[in-house]
Amino acid sequence: MDVFGTSGHAKVIFDTLSSNGIQNISFWDDDDSKQIFVGLKVLGKFEDFKNRDSNKYIVAIGNNLTRKNLVKRLRETTSFAIHNASVISSSAKIGVGTVVMANATINADTVVGNHVIVNTNASIDHDCIIADFVHVSPNAALAGGVTVGEGSHIGIGACVIQGITIGSWCVIGAGTVVIENVPDGCTLVGNPGRIIKRHE
Secondary structure: OEEEOOOHHHHHHHHHHHOOOOOOOEEEOOOOOOOEEOOEEEOOOHHHHHOOOOOOEEEOOOOHHHHHHHHOOOOOOOOOEEOOOOEEOOOOEEOOOOEEOOOOEEOOOOEEOOOOEEOOOOEEOOOOEEOOOOEEOOOOEEOOOOEEOOOOEEOOOOEEOOOOEEOOOOEEOOOOEEOOOEOOOEEEEOOOOEEEEEOO
16 A cells, blocks of 8 residues: 655554554655655655555545645546444445544445545444545534534534534534534534635
């Protein structure tokens, strides 16, 4: 498996892949200072990564917009990384390039898009729809029937009540309690959540 990125996020992806017995893992990064990562030689930069033969890869970049922009320059992947200590319903659907970390739960009939991060201990309940390039942070909890638009970031420990729609490219702050729908491009914080910023 080829992985672009050598951050802390990539360390967790390495553990996630390793939990499934995947041993042939290669890393790539544009940072010249990153020569060795998790004991492995870093093989090259993004241009090298883009031009390799395999379409089995994970983009290990936590920033949702950066991850999207890199993926747009690559051929479509056939891979995902799901930790063997996660719990995923047999009726859930997981998109390509998506990573699901240890102890995350994805319940019945939920659809998770492409290149999504479902981080450690995150809980996504039944019938949710998670669009591409979303990041659901550690310990965030989404109740049933929640929809999250493209590129949104659900902060660590945030809670979203049932049936809520969160727009595209929103930021839900750490510990925020979301009890009303959130328009596109908003930053929401607090309990209950309030909009403090609207992005262009």
